[in-house]
Amino acid sequence: MARIALVTGGSRGIGAAISKALKDAGCSVAATYAGNDEKAAAFTKETGIKTYKWDVADHAACKDGIAQVESDLGPVDILVNNAGITRDAPFHKMTPEQWNEVIGTNLTGVFNMTHNVWAGMRERKFGRIVTISSINGQKGQFAQANYSAAKAGDIGFTKSLAQEGARAGITVNVVAPGYINTEMMSTIPEKVMNEVILPQIPVGRLGEAEEIARCVAFLASDEAGFITGSTLSANGGQYMQ
Secondary structure, eight states: OOOEEEETTTTSHHHHHHHHHHHHTTOEEEEEESSOHHHHHHHHHHHOOEEEEOOTTOHHHHHHHHHHHHHHTOSOOEEEEOOOOOOOOOGGGOOHHHHHHHHIIIIIHHHHHHHHHHHHHHHHTOEEEEEEOOHHHHHOOTTOHHHHHHHHHHHHHHHHHHHHHGGGTEEEEEEEEOSBOSHHHHTSOHHHIIIIIGGGOTTSSOBOHHHHHHHHHHHTSGGGTTOOSOEEEESTTSOOO
């Protein structure tokens, strides 16, 4: 029987690539999104993957949304916490709103989603939780105190939860991407890309969303049952920990 996979922020960018990879691996996939109805509808039309709209920062919305997914597809076996936002600013200019929005989505959102599938996974003695962190959660980044704190928190959350889930057949892991060739990166001026960013990456290029998706698909597979509490860094050698 096909595994049921739920990918947050799963209709665009890295999330869309993850949703497609899990579908290609034989999963029945649901993808969440927060705002862009038009792009979500286009994604569903292209892939056949059903999309659901809710804010992962809202615990009650996550509970209701997951209940709807499970009513439509069945109990969630695989959760990919991919949804994330940025609100960059140097710390002396960062507002409480910028801090709280990023922590709310990128860290509390991971709690909200995982909390609402955890009991079912424990009862069924199987689960795969994969959270998308970031190279900047490992090394820090100027003007991203909020983002780096949240993404580092995701790694700590994963290490703790992995210990709780191990005897229940639940693995909990992180993928930490480096610079990936997405819409966000396409806005960076060519001079900055060639003279500042690419020289930091030993392999000499940006990563592709599909490369991150393959990492997730492996960690979500039955074959990865002996890997838990781990952080898989996919950053072209830019940061080695």
